[in-house]
Amino acid sequence: MAGKTLYDKLWDQHLVKMRDDGTALIYIDRQLLHEVTSPQAFEGLRIAGRKPWRLGANLATPDHNVPTTSLERESGIAGIQDPVSRIQVQTLDDNCDHFGITEFKMQDQRQGIVHVVGPEQGATLPGMTVVCGDSHTATHGAFAALAHGIGTSEVEHVMATQCLIQRKMKNLLIKVDGELGQGITGKDVVLHVIGVIGTAGGNNCAMEFGGSAIRSMSMEGRMTMCNMAIEAGARVGMVAFDDITAEYVKGRPYAPTADQWDMALEAWSDLKSDDDAEFDKVVEVRAEDIKPQVTWGTSPEMVTTIDATVPTLDDAADDVQRSGFQRAYEYMGLTPGQKITDIQLDRVFIGSCTNSRIEDLRAAADVAKGRKVSSTLKQALVVPGSGLVKAQAEKEGLDKIFVEAGFEWREPGCSMCLAMNADKLGSGEHCASTSNRNFEGRQGYGGRTHLVSPAMAAAAAIAGHFVDVREL
Amino acid sequence: MKAFTVVKGIAAPMDRANIDTDMIIPKQFLKSIKRSGFGPNLFDELRYLDEGQPDADNSGRPLNPDFVLNQPRYKGASVLLARENFGCGSSREHAPWALEDYGFRAVIAPSYADIFFNNSFKNGLLPIVLDEAIVDGLFKEVAAHEGYELVIDLENQKIVTPTNEEIPFEVDSFRKHCLLNGLDDIGLTLQDAEVIKTYEEARKTTSPWLFNN
Numbered sequence: 001m002a003g004k005t006l007y008d009k010l011w012d013q014h015l016v017k018m019r020d021d022g023t024a025l026i027y028i029d030r031q032l033l034h035e036v037t038s039p040q041a042f043e044g045l046r047i048a049g050r051k052p053w054r055l056g057a058n059l060a061t062p063d064h065n066v067p068t069t070s071l072e073r074e075s076g077i078a079g080i081q082d083p084v085s086r087i088q089v090q091t092l093d094d095n096c097d098h099f100g101i102t103e104f105k106m107q108d109q110r111q112g113i114v115h116v117v118g119p120e121q122g123a124t125l126p127g128m129t130v131v132c133g134d135s136h137t138a139t140h141g142a143f144a145a146l147a148h149g150i151g152t153s154e155v156e157h158v159m160a161t162q163c164l165i166q167r168k169m170k171n172l173l174i175k176v177d178g179e180l181g182q183g184i185t186g187k188d189v190v191l192h193v194i195g196v197i198g199t200a201g202g203n204n205c206a207m208e209f210g211g212s213a214i215r216s217m218s219m220e221g222r223m224t225m226c227n228m229a230i231e232a233g234a235r236v237g238m239v240a241f242d243d244i245t246a247e248y249v250k251g252r253p254y255a256p257t258a259d260q261w262d263m264a265l266e267a268w269s270d271l272k273s274d275d276d277a278e279f280d281k282v283v284e285v286r287a288e289d290i291k292p293q294v295t296w297g298t299s300p301e302m303v304t305t306i307d308a309t310v311p312t313l314d315d316a317a318d319d320v321q322r323s324g325f326q327r328a329y330e331y332m333g334l335t336p337g338q339k340i341t342d343i344q345l346d347r348v349f350i351g352s353c354t355n356s357r358i359e360d361l362r363a364a365a366d367v368a369k370g371r372k373v374s375s376t377l378k379q380a381l382v383v384p385g386s387g388l389v390k391a392q393a394e395k396e397g398l399d400k401i402f403v404e405a406g407f408e409w410r411e412p413g414c415s416m417c418l419a420m421n422a423d424k425l426g427s428g429e430h431c432a433s434t435s436n437r438n439f440e441g442r443q444g445y446g447g448r449t450h451l452v453s454p455a456m457a458a459a460a461a462i463a464g465h466f467v468d469v470r471e472l
Numbered sequence: 473m474k475a476f477t478v479v480k481g482i483a484a485p486m487d488r489a490n491i492d493t494d495m496i497i498p499k500q501f502l503k504s505i506k507r508s509g510f511g512p513n514l515f516d517e518l519r520y521l522d523e524g525q526p527d528a529d530n531s532g533r534p535l536n537p538d539f540v541l542n543q544p545r546y547k548g549a550s551v552l553l554a555r556e557n558f559g560c561g562s563s564r565e566h567a568p569w570a571l572e573d574y575g576f577r578a579v580i581a582p583s584y585a586d587i588f589f590n591n592s593f594k595n596g597l598l599p600i601v602l603d604e605a606i607v608d609g610l611f612k613e614v615a616a617h618e619g620y621e622l623v624i625d626l627e628n629q630k631i632v633t634p635t636n637e638e639i640p641f642e643v644d645s646f647r648k649h650c651l652l653n654g655l656d657d658i659g660l661t662l663q664d665a666e667v668i669k670t671y672e673e674a675r676k677t678t679s680p681w682l683f684n685n
């Protein structure tokens with residue numbers, strides 16, 4: 001019999017029951033909650049007179065709606081200017097207080113984007129199942145965890161039963177072997193992969209990232225990659241457990257200690273696909289082939305390299321893609337064949353659950369150090385992923401580097417990743433963004449998003465247009 | 473979810489085909505953080521003469537006197553009588569939420585849009601399909617007799633009219649089981665509560681660090 005994949009193992013370990021209709025009950029170890037997708041779930045519990053199954057499995061923090069200027073943040077929830085946002089954030093507080101769920105509230109230093117906060121606290125651990133009412137929950141798979149994004153009804157279901165109803169997915173391995181070039185990050189690798197397999201390439205699959213380039217990648221880089229598995233259609237992204245994982249987890253507030261640590265290490269050491277495991281599909285990528293990536297269109301698969309040009313209609317694979325290209329040229333205000341380095345920018349956004357961790361900020365600060373943001377830019381924002389990331393960056397003096405260069409240094413939250421708060425693009429504005437979605441209107445009505453790594457975003461802020469970070 | 477066994481109540485007629493979910497609950501109310509409280513805004517654009525806003529007080533708003541639910545004789549209705557393709561349009565689960573919150577427990581119509589039909593069962597609202605001719609007959613009876621009440625007996629799959637006439641109806645047996653017992657997905661999963669607890673106990677032994685807080 002063939003060995004098991006990491007996904008097979010995690011599935012088997014959490015299988016509570018196979019049901020007659022072919023679905024399975026999967027036990028959930030951790031649920032993360034935020035203000036946007038939880039209110040109706042809490043309301044549902046209340047109406048039905050139910051209680052959370054296991055309080056300690058839940059952890060909440062507001063992120064999508066919170067303002068990022070210190071002025072608005074100082075006066076707490078009352079200071080949130082948009083009344084609809086204010087109510088949503090207040091509701092999360094009220095619900096968590098009512099049910100007794102631990103919440104890192106807006107004024108708490110541990111507050112931040114759920115997908116940054118979970119790992120940072122050790123609330124995401126290897127071997128866990130993690131869910132959250134947010135598609136980028138795939139991020140947590142970087143810890144050899146099985147992490148699903150779920151809908152509001154499922155949030156309620158998990159709160160009430162500690163289980164998720166699932167059907168088993170297929171196994172997909174993305175194998176990245178070799179050594180990444182200088183200045184190439186997890187973001188470039190995952191954008192490259194999405195360019196290769198497309199936004200539907202991972203549909204109905206649990207996507208494991210493996211190979212020597214992944215083995216030597218930091219946890220931050222792995223999280224960035226798993227975060228964007230969903231952009232390739234995979235609800236689940238994963239990386240096997242190793243010393244790098246253990247090193248990252250050790251000593252975090254929710255991580256096991258003493259005897260439990262040793263016991264956990266022992267259990268976690270098996271969290272990898274067996275050598276003879278069979279995948280339904282394997283995609284191989286050479287690390288050396290990957291250059292800095294820039295998306296030019298309105299889907300993450302519309303991606304190319306910094307030294308390239310906007311593809312022409314001849315580059316499209318079929319009619320469907322051709323019409324997609326056509327619409328994207330129009331929306332993005334680009335001409336086929338135009339050089340990527342000629343795209344002029346209006347704003348730069350460094351942040352989001354994809355790239356707002358300390359390593360991301362260090363990489364951007366490295367580029368920004370001693371340089372100035374181009375005067376042609378309207379705004380360059382740096383939004384740390386959590387209060388603790390912010391504090392760490394300030395301890396290292398990164399905030400000063402950014403501010404001296406002309407970046408705005410903000411309070412933690414989702415911010416311009418989806419423009420649910422006041423941070424938005426104006427219509428027609430081009431933005432170099434370290435976030436994960438370049439859909440039409442994502443960062444503001446009519447806004448034009450280009451996805452890049454933090455170093456590439458910082459370099460673009462300095463130049464006012466895209467430049468190859470390797471040539472700085 | 474509320475169990476549905478026998479419901480007795482006044483029937484209110486919405487004499488119109490293709491009532492869409494936008495009519496049932498207009499888009500501005502989807503900003504809400506709740507899934508209850510939509511009742512006062514059910515059929516908002518038909519029911520009031522001004523434009524409704526989420527979180528606003530509806531008590532002082534001018535009512536449309538021509539709208540059927542505003543007529544005193546249909547006050548407290550719990551059965552909605554409608555024409556074909558009821559609930560078409562967007563997939564918003566707010567539509568059954570609003571009907572339920574208003575006080576409706578059942579809808580009787582010749583046909584429904586699929587998504588609405590499914591969403592209703594998930595929320596304790598029984599959508600009954602009857603022949604067009606029978607529905608038409610009910611519309612006439614309701615119009616002719618003030619205080620016309622129907623008894624809906626789910627267990628025996630029949631509607632009883634005030635003159636003790638019985639009208640049988642079909643319902644999927646699994647859905648019937650869930651409604652009778654008030655089981656939603658959560659209710660069903662909780663039938664396995666013991667299995668979940670057993671699993672959890674085992675997990676506490678193999679991975680005790682997951683249960684520290």
Ligand code: SF4
Nearest residue numbers: 136352353414417418
């Ligand atoms: S940062 Fe963006 S993608 Fe991530 S959780 Fe927030 S809104 Fe979603």
